[in-house]
Amino acid sequence: MQRTGENEVFSIRKRNSRLLLAMLAGSALVPPTYAQAQDMTQTAEEDDSAIVVTAQRRAQRAIDVPIAITAVTGEEIEARNIVQLRDMQYAIPGLVLAESGRGAERASLRGVSQFSGTPTIGTYLDEVSLSPGFQNATFNTQLIDIERVEVLRGPQPTLYGEGSMGGTIRYITAAPDLNNLSVRVAGEVGDINDGGTYYRGDAVVNLPLVNDMLGVRLVGGYENRGGWIDGPNRTDANESRTLTLRGRVLFEPTSQLSISVLGLHQEFDLDDSNFEFANRTTNAAVASPSVNNLEIANAIVQYDFGGATLLSSTGYIDSESPSFSDSTSGFIGQIRPRLPAGTPANFITFVGITSNATFRRWSQEVRLSSNGDNRLDWLVGATYSDDRSASVSVATTAPNPAPFVVLDQSVTDTSKNWTIYGSLNFEITDHLEVGVGARYFRDRRTFDRDVTQFGVAQIQITEGTYDTINPRVDITYKTAHGIVYASAAKGFRSGGFNVLAGAFPIPPAFGPERLWSYEVGTKQQLLDRRLTVELAIYYQDYSNVQIGGVTPAFTLFNTSEGAASGWGADLALSMRPSDNLTISATASYNNLEVTRANVASNVGDPFPLVPTYTASAAVDYERPLTDNVILRAHADIGFTSKSFVIVRLLERFGFPSTQRSGSSVPVNARLGVDFGRFEAFLFGQNLTDDRSVTVPPIGTLTVPIRRRPRTLGIGLVGEF
Numbered sequence: 001m002q003r004t005g006e007n008e009v010f011s012i013r014k015r016n017s018r019l020l021l022a023m024l025a026g027s028a029l030v031p032p033t034y035a036q037a038q039d040m041t042q043t044a045e046e047d048d049s050a051i052v053v054t055a056q057r058r059a060q061r062a063i064d065v066p067i068a069i070t071a072v073t074g075e076e077i078e079a080r081n082i083v084q085l086r087d088m089q090y091a092i093p094g095l096v097l098a099e100s101g102r103g104a105e106r107a108s109l110r111g112v113s114q115f116s117g118t119p120t121i122g123t124y125l126d127e128v129s130l131s132p133g134f135q136n137a138t139f140n141t142q143l144i145d146i147e148r149v150e151v152l153r154g155p156q157p158t159l160y161g162e163g164s165m166g167g168t169i170r171y172i173t174a175a176p177d178l179n180n181l182s183v184r185v186a187g188e189v190g191d192i193n194d195g196g197t198y199y200r201g202d203a204v205v206n207l208p209l210v211n212d213m214l215g216v217r218l219v220g221g222y223e224n225r226g227g228w229i230d231g232p233n234r235t236d237a238n239e240s241r242t243l244t245l246r247g248r249v250l251f252e253p254t255s256q257l258s259i260s261v262l263g264l265h266q267e268f269d270l271d272d273s274n275f276e277f278a279n280r281t282t283n284a285a286v287a288s289p290s291v292n293n294l295e296i297a298n299a300i301v302q303y304d305f306g307g308a309t310l311l312s313s314t315g316y317i318d319s320e321s322p323s324f325s326d327s328t329s330g331f332i333g334q335i336r337p338r339l340p341a342g343t344p345a346n347f348i349t350f351v352g353i354t355s356n357a358t359f360r361r362w363s364q365e366v367r368l369s370s371n372g373d374n375r376l377d378w379l380v381g382a383t384y385s386d387d388r389s390a391s392v393s394v395a396t397t398a399p400n401p402a403p404f405v406v407l408d409q410s411v412t413d414t415s416k417n418w419t420i421y422g423s424l425n426f427e428i429t430d431h432l433e434v435g436v437g438a439r440y441f442r443d444r445r446t447f448d449r450d451v452t453q454f455g456v457a458q459i460q461i462t463e464g465t466y467d468t469i470n471p472r473v474d475i476t477y478k479t480a481h482g483i484v485y486a487s488a489a490k491g492f493r494s495g496g497f498n499v500l501a502g503a504f505p506i507p508p509a510f511g512p513e514r515l516w517s518y519e520v521g522t523k524q525q526l527l528d529r530r531l532t533v534e535l536a537i538y539y540q541d542y543s544n545v546q547i548g549g550v551t552p553a554f555t556l557f558n559t560s561e562g563a564a565s566g567w568g569a570d571l572a573l574s575m576r577p578s579d580n581l582t583i584s585a586t587a588s589y590n591n592l593e594v595t596r597a598n599v600a601s602n603v604g605d606p607f608p609l610v611p612t613y614t615a616s617a618a619v620d621y622e623r624p625l626t627d628n629v630i631l632r633a634h635a636d637i638g639f640t641s642k643s644f645v646i647v648r649l650l651e652r653f654g655f656p657s658t659q660r661s662g663s664s665v666p667v668n669a670r671l672g673v674d675f676g677r678f679e680a681f682l683f684g685q686n687l688t689d690d691r692s693v694t695v696p697p698i699g700t701l702t703v704p705i706r707r708r709p710r711t712l713g714i715g716l717v718g719e720f
Contacts, residue, residue: 005494053150055170056423057159057369057379063523066435066476066485068093068153068536074146074174077284079620079634081188081670081683083223084140085169088615089311090638090666092151093570094588096555098609098661098695098705107639109153110540110568111592111610112166118493122156122164125171126262126313128298128565129363129385134589139319140268142244143206144221147174153570154538155491155517157470158437161383165491165515173262175203176215176250182206183720188681190713192608193689194280196226198711213253219246227271228709231282237272238433240628256304264296267368273325275703278691284701285350308370308625322356329702331395335402338454350398351406359393379437380422387415410539415494417443423472433476447497462497466512484526491515493546498557511560513544534572540592541565549599549649563596564607580622587615605646609661609695613641630674632681637667645696664691664707679717686710 004427025611050061051071060072070092072082081089083105089095094110106113123130125141130139143149149171154161154162187201200223208215221244227236244266272287280654301313331351339347367381395407423437442465442671449460474487495511521536545562568590575583588613594601606612618636625631641663689710696704 068476070151072149093586111590122160122168127313147172155489176217186717188715190711191419193710195228198340229276243267258302260300262298266294270291271639288325292321313365317361319359319624327353348397356391375427377425384418389413405452409451411449435474438471469494484522506557510558516541530576532574536570561598566592580621585617611643615639635669659696664692674698
């Protein structure tokens with residue numbers, strides 16, 4: 001089958017990709033001038049202002065880690081007015097988020113993105129994995145009182161395991177201060193263009209219960225995101241609310257022993273979906289509300305033996321998500337032919353689906369790691385996770401009940417998986433270091449489905465086991481101003497099971513997929529550390545890609561017959577021309593394309609909803625107005641090129657196979673005055689009111705999701 005409609009786009013993209021890669025590679029190879037070298041009298045090791053991360057499960061400066069990593073501090077989160085992960089994507093090269101359903105977001109890094117299956121990005125809150133084991137979405141964790149967010153780009157097989165194919169995102173919460181009582185409150189209110197009112201409030205209380213030994217940190221937040229989409233007989237229908245309650249207790253009875261216990265309760269409530277036309281309306285006759293109630297607990301025990309530290313992390317997740325959706329378009333065409341002869345056409349005109357999905361996980365991790373900055377650093381560990389996902393779906397019809405069961409379905413997925421892993425980092429010389437690591441992963445999965453559809457009952461029970469060894473190796477050369485590194489790593493994602501329905505031959509299961517990534521990069525601090533440059537160029541070889549298809553009865557299924565490969569590059573710059581001014585910028589390029597035709601894709605097709613280019617720029621400025629008053633200003637602009645969703649199989653059923661999202665250029669700003677204990681500020685999000693499509697319509701989905709409207713507001717922060 002010949003590709004339709006996109007040949008010129010792909011040709012231009014390939015020509016531009018070669019030019020961009022040549023420019024980025026050239027910029028990395030240009031050495032500093034002699035004058036620059038003379039000015040840089042201090043080595044990178046003497047920089048006390050560098051951000052410290054724990055991406056490799058030990059404390060290191062970010063610039064010393066041979067991984068493409070972006071660390072966003074709590075100060076930057078506040079300056080950018082970041083509330084959720086979606087607000088952060090323009091600060092991180094190659095991170096793209098798209099709404100995958102009501103209240104759920106699908107994150108991708110470096111183009112590793114799929115609609116179905118388990119997640120391609122590992123997500124952690126402190127030491128507990130948040131990645132749902134059975135759906136490619138992320139929990140919308142509110143970023144309140146976060147010490148930093150670490151985003152690791154590229155496969156992280158050794159330390160973070162299955163699911164971290166595109167990378168890993170780590171939310172590090174602020175720890176209790178064991179000596180100082182403090183209270184912080186914040187609130188803001190804004191007006192949504194063509195919509196309702198946005199407001200939120202946060203509070204953080206730090207209580208030292210026993211000095212130097214026991215403390216607790218309590219966090220609470222509430223956000224009301226006013227709606228902006230009008231539907232028949234309703235206005236601003238997609239209003240949402242989020243309640244967040246979090247507590248963390250820290251107990252340090254001795255200098256060797258530390259015990260931390262975190263508990264999180266979050267409620268997300270969305271009145272209607274965010275599908276909308278360009279004029280911010282929907283033609284859905286009824287609302288499609290959804291709820292997500294999330295509970296997370298994490299207990300961490302650490303003991304320092306002197307030469308090594310033993311860590312135990314116990315995690316628990318409990319998520320429940322009831323929802324209702326208008327499914328008339330997907331069911332009405334199959335119901336009417338099954339009605340008795342002579343039934344009026346208006347006997348059934350509406351079909352609604354009531355669902356409830358639950359996810360529960362118990363996890364345990366134990367690891368032992370060396371202490372200190374030694375020639376040889378090592379780490380060994382093991383994990384176990386017990387996951388259970390269940391969903392119940394029931395269809396109702398109007399204005400009359402159908403004379404048969406339209407849909408009554410119960411599905412249960414389970415996963416019991418365990419891993420062992422280890423890594424070694426050996427400093428061969430003062431300048432050369434080699435790191436090796438590997439993880440063995442084994443996953444036992446079951447899939448049970450009990451369904452009655454259109455009056456026909458069916459029971460399906462399927463099970464399978466998936467295992468793999470995922471290695472990583474890196475070589476780092478330390479320069480006077482940073483590092484140059486090369487790495488190779490293998491990512492892995494488990495297989496799964498398909499719903500067997502109808503006469504169309506669907507494979508009962510699909511296999512695991514694998515990705516090899518080869519990367520070279522450099523991190524340099526120049527101009528007396530006022531300029532930081534981070535560049536990574538990589539090649540990805542993606543095999544057994546899980547590709548989604550659809551039957552003539554519009555039943556979704558997966559196969560693992562896909563393959564893809566492509567080059568990419570990430571660039572991040574941070575410049576401090578003066579003590580008051582910081583300028584930062586990011587850029588990314590990704591050319592991951594299908595290399596083997598399959599049921600849904602032709603050779604050369606891009607991955608779904610993966611833009612070829614993303615970029616951003618930000619300016620932060622502060623100026624003392626008096627001895628106690630400081631002016632702070634922030635502005636940032638982002639760019640995302642067009643992306644595509646291509647499902648070739650839809651052409652057989654008369655639907656367009658190719659849809660595209662629009663390129664977008666959102667602009668945000670924040671202006672505040674800090675009076676010491678209080679700060680007042682103005683903020684604006686999406687100042688240009690960019691209405692570009694972020695998720696295009698495809699198949700039976702006829703309405704897209706668009707960027708959130710411009711929001712202008714004011715806020716106040718107080719610290720006591």
